[in-house]
Amino acid sequence: MRRVALSALLAHWRRHPLQLATLLLGLALATALWSGVQAINAEARASYARAAGVLGQDRLESLVPARGLPHLDQDIFVSLRRAGWQVSPLLEGQWSRAGISVQIVGLDPFTAPRSALPGMILDETRITDFLAPPGLAYGAPETVAALTGVVGLPPLAAAEGMAPGLLFTDIGIAQSLLRAEGRLSRLLILPDQPRSRPELAAIAPGLERRAPIEQADSAQLTGSFHLNLTAFGLLSFAVGLFIVHSAIGLAFEQRRPMFRTLRALGLPLRDLVVVLAGEVVLLALVAGLVGIALGYLIAAALLPDVAATLRGLYGATVSGSLSLRPEWWLGGLGMALAGAAIAAGQSLWRLWRLPLLAPAQPTAWARASTRALARQGIAAGGLALVAVLAAVHGQGIAGGFILLGALLISAALALPGILALMLAGGARLARGALAQWFWADTRQQLPGLSLALMALLLALSANIGVGTMVASFRLTFTDWLDQRLPSELYVTARDQEEARRLRDWLAPRIDALLPIWKVEGTILGGPVEIYGVADHRTYPDNWPLILGEADTWQVLARGQGMIVNEQLWRRADLALGDTVPLPGGAVRALVGVYADYGNPKGQVILGLDDLTALYPDVDRRRYAIRTDPAAVPELKTALTEEFGLPSDSMIDQGRVKEISLMVFERTFLVTGALNVLTMAVAGFAMFTSLLTLSTMRLPQLAPVWALGLTRRRLARLELIRAMLLAGLTLLVAVPVGLILAWVLLAVINVAAFGWKLPMHLFPADWLWLGLLALAAAGLAAAWPAWRLARLAPSDLLKVFADER
Amino acid sequence: MLLNIENVEKSHVSGGSRVAVLRGVSLSLEAGETVALTGESGSGKSTCLHLCAGLDRPDAGRIVVVGCDLARADDATLAGLRRGTVGLIFQQFNLIPSLTVRANLAFQARLSGRDDPDWCGELAMRLGLEGLHDRYPEQLSGGQQQRVAIGRALAARPALILADEPTGNLDEATGDAVLDLMLELVAESGAGLLMVTHSPRLAGRLGRRVRLTGGRLA
Incomplete structure (x- = not known):
């Protein structure tokens, strides 16, 4: 019985x-935007997990310099x-040349945790290549493919399962690549330690232990970015559901006579509802x-940009290629089912409550x-x-999204x-x-539209808001950049000795040399960078x-x-x-607070003398130079000739x-x-x-046509009606x-990124958006209107013929 | 001559084959004359009426309404004819659901630029629509809706009124009352009336009666 009923119901389609x-198409589009965003998030999360798991960093403690050096x-x-x-030992650093950048991880294959090493490193036939100059660097296949032909790197080999965007190489080779001879970033503490070893303070008093979680913070840092993406995906999904809801609602209304007939012929209401739910x-x-x-397809198209954004904004490396992950495609299918259930719920409920003898003629839809x-x-x-309660009492990013x-x-x-x-x-x-008819009729079309x-x-709101x-953000950011980057040139010496020579050489040739010296450490439970500024x-x-007194800089x-x-x-707080x-x-x-857009980390600034007194081993290689802008090219040439500084320094x-x-812009x-x-x-x-409404x-x-309006004029009015509704x-x-926009700037940004931005209004953008909306409405109405203009009189006459 | 139909032919495509509906129909109607067009279901009565209103075009033959040859008229001319010269009354009333009774009554007259509030007021009174001015069609009974439809057709003082089963959707007593009123108002206005009906009883109340059988006038 149900099969017969289903066949009759499917005949409608x-x-x-x-x-x-x-x-x-409505449901597919809704699912596509949602699952596309989720595919990007799943890929990024997998990349973070792989990066966090590099050499077991997600589970092994480290020894790091105690003062954030x-x-x-x-x-x-x-x-x-x-x-x-x-x-x-581990040495980590960013190697860059000619606009190409890659994270180098230098390791010692004999002491590194074996389970975390790509198997190929331990391959007896290649270990010699790995250790002896020019060395060998292992990377994910896509990383190796992207770096093939780059001058300055050791020979490359692809290793499956590695995190994207980084290269493993011997620590000696890495020290040479990163110009860090004799230096290490940190020491991984292996799980099996002898019981009788001496205290750390007795051998290396300048080191401290760091928990694994502090190092693997990409997922934490980028969480709000992914939440933003998810929110947009959800918005697109909701917009798509409107299409599905209206299509299902219409199909139910149009089949009401059939429902009545099926029930009159003996199909129980429960069976009818089950069959429709199955459909x-x-x-x-x-x-x-x-x-x-x-x-x-959407995710594959957007992923390279997302990966670039995450790299630029958070320094997190995400694979630029997409893999089919069960968690997102099953999730997408689940969302499609849930969306269809939400969209059909109201119609099924109405059917459940519909008396058998209810009028069979479709009521005006919705x-x-x-x-x-x-x-x-x-x-x-x-x-x-x-919304008001969430604005007043809501907390964090969840409150913002509510x-x-x-x-x-x-x-x-x-x-x-x-x-x-x-x-x-x-x-x-x-x-x-x-x-009068036009306005009254437009009002009557409202339910259907x-x-x-x-x-x-x-x-439109999302467009205006975002x-x-x-x-x-762009306006504030560019103004801020102009203020924050007053120095004409930024140089980085290769080592402390070169930095000292640079200082002496530059002093008589420029207006001012401003050190950019920093240490890293933890303040109030979070990682920070501590800088010193010259007077x-x-x-x-x-x-x-943002906050401060007139004498803040003197203090x-x-x-x-x-x-x-x-x-x-x-x-x-x-x-x-x-x-x-x-x-x-x-x-x-605390004597002042400054704006620092685009930086996910906390930052502290001290006086330069204060910084060097507190942290005498601070890295002193970076400087900002104040000079005549016209003299910059000449100065760069001189620095190259005198010190052999590479252009990327x-x-x-x-x-x-x-x-x-x-x-x-990428963001x-x-x-x-x-x-x-x-x-x-x-x-x-x-x-x-x-x-749908046109029919x-x-x-x-x-x-109205019979009373003296041409089809073409009616079609024009239909077009104007759609544009009027879009305009309103x-x-x-x-x-x-x-x-x-205010919520995004003052609530979501603060919760997600930690900075609040002033809001500017851009009426010209609204005008442009208005034109776009009118064009979209005009285009949407164009075909139905064109069909009306070309409709045969016999089709219109059917309206009167159907009376009998 | 108000309406002159000469050898009009019309066919429809149905189920892939062409079916002749009208096979050389000729008919004329003078000002002030009332004619009933009768026939079985499917005999072509409504098609003939639609052709006279300029709602459709004949395959062959000629239709002239108040001097206007419909075969040569373009869409805009036909629309103008429907606005000003012809008053249409349908079986299902076809009032405009988004407009009030007052706006529906005056709609066609205002479209044709012949709005006469006094005449509309008189029509409303004669049709018994006083007190219903601000209601919408869905708030009226069938008889009330058809009276509004008749008022709408007469408000523009058309030369020719074409009515398609105007009482077909009403019970007998209401139908008779509505027809009485319509005939009375048409007679006063001096317009010609061509009314399609399958009821011999109603047809008998009009000045002349013609019968369509198999697409031809009997």
Whole structure:
């Protein structure tokens, strides 16, 4: 019986192939955007896990210099081994030349944990190559492929299972590559240690233990970035669901006479509901599979940009190629099923409650009575209240996303009511008969179009919100870069001795030499970089302080205080005057806070003398040079001739800004792409709704045609109607988008990245978006309107013929 | 001559084959004349009416409405004819659901630029629609809706009224009342009336009666 019923129900789709295509495409698009984002996240997480697991760093403790110095002496390793400590040396560093950069990990194959080494390193036939110059470097196949032909690296060999973006090589080779002869980054403490070994302090007092988790923080740092991607994926999924909901709702309404007949012929209601639910599952599976395939393509297209963003912003390396992971494709299929269930739930519930003798004629599809609008308005009000509560009491990024979600859904639910009021206003102002009909008829079309318009509202609001956020960020960031990079040239010496010679040589030739010296360490439980600044007018003149007094820089120069970046200030909830313990035990009072956009880490600035007094072994190789900008090329040439400094050791101001802006643009490239895709889905939602309505509207249009309007004129009015509704939706979307932008700038950014940005308004962008929305609505309405203009009179006459 | 139909032929494609609906129909109607067009279901009555209204075009033959040759008229001319010269009344009323009774009544007259609020008010009174002005079609009974449809057709003072089974959707008593009113108003306006009906009883109340059988006038 159920098979017969299913066959009868499926026949509907054979008669309405366009409707079937709409439903499948809507669900497939929704699933594609969601699963595409999830594929990117899954790939990134797998890369982090591989990177964290490099040489067992995710489970082995390390010995590192106690005062946050970048390197430790190789002799310490020898001393520890002689004393019985089972440790293995590691040297890590970024090797770059001619714009190509790779993470080098130098290791000792004889002491490194064997289980964490690629098997090939221990291959007897290749171990000699690995150890003897020019050495051998192992990398993931894609890394090796990307570096093939690069001059300056040792010969490369591919090893499966390695984290992308890094090369393993012998520690001696690595020291040569990274110009760090005799130095190590840290020592891995192997699991099996002799019981009788001496205390660490007795052999290496300058070292301290570091827990594994502190080193593997890529996943932690990038968590908010992935959450942002997920939020966008979810938004796109929600927009896609509007299409599915309307397509399923229409199919149910159109089949109401059939449902009544089937029940009258003896099919129990329960069986009918089960059969229809089965039909929805079947469609969801088909659409889900198509969506996952599309999602794979989207993810593959976006992944290189995401990988570049993560590398630029967080220094996290993610594979640029995508693999099919069960967690995301099964998740995508699950989302397709869940989405179809949500979209069909209301229709199945209505069917469950439908009396057998209910009118068989399809009611006006999704007709919104005043009562329904009122109910929707109450729900919108409730959600707006949730948004306000989340804004006032919400905490962290989760609170921010609750605020965003409640705000967007509230606005979407309120939209039909707001549009109805606007259209009623338009009708009151209308004078001619045709104008009155146009406004009244447009209002009557609202229920059928409301889902598509809600999707459009979400897409437009997201566009305005994210666009405002990105543009505000860009404006602030470029201003900030101009202020923060006042020095004309930045140089890095190869070693401390060269740095000393550089200082002496440069002193008479330039206006000022500003050291960029730093140590790394832990403050208030988080990793930070501690810099020292010289007592020079460059800083008070150029560095924007968020908080601080007029004499902040003098206080720093006297070594009586410290300033921190906004991220650390917010994360540690510090106030001016608070005393903060520094690595090594010193304590300084907080005297200022500065903006530090784009940096995921906490940062502290001390006076230069204070820094060198607290950390005498600080790395002193980097400098900023103040000089006449016109003299920079000549100075670079002289530095090359005098010191043989490679070009990548001298970066001028313009190049630093260029790199920073490139990282910035890359960061928001993916956001922009998802924005465009969401708009496309919303446009498609509008198109499908208009197309569906166009066939249902004939009974409303035929009498007007019969009373003396040409089909072409009616078609023009249909086109104008769609554009009018899109325009009115944009009017609602602008304030919603601006609130969204405020939430992103003042709540989400603060929670996710630790910095708050000023909000700027860009009305020209709204105008452009408005034109885009009108064009999208016009395009969506074009085909239905064209069909109406070309409709044969006999088709319109059927409306009257069907009366009998 | 208000309406002149000469040797009109019309066929439809049905199930892949062409079916002749009208086979050389000729008919004329003078101003003030009322004619009932009767026939079995499928005999072509409604098709003939639609052709006269300029809603469709004949395959062959000629239809002239108040001097306008419909075969030569373009879409815009036909639309203008429907707005100003012809008043259409349908069996299913076909009121505009988004407009009130008042707006529906005046709709066609306003479209044709012949809006006369006094005349509309009188029509509303004569049709018994007072007090219903601000209601929407869905809030009216079938009889009330058909009276609005008749008022709409007459409000523009058309020269020719074409009615397609105007009482077919009403019970007998309501139908009779509506027809009485329609005939009375048509007689007062001096317009010609061509009314399609399959009811011999109703047809008998009009000035002349013609019968379509197998696509030809009997």
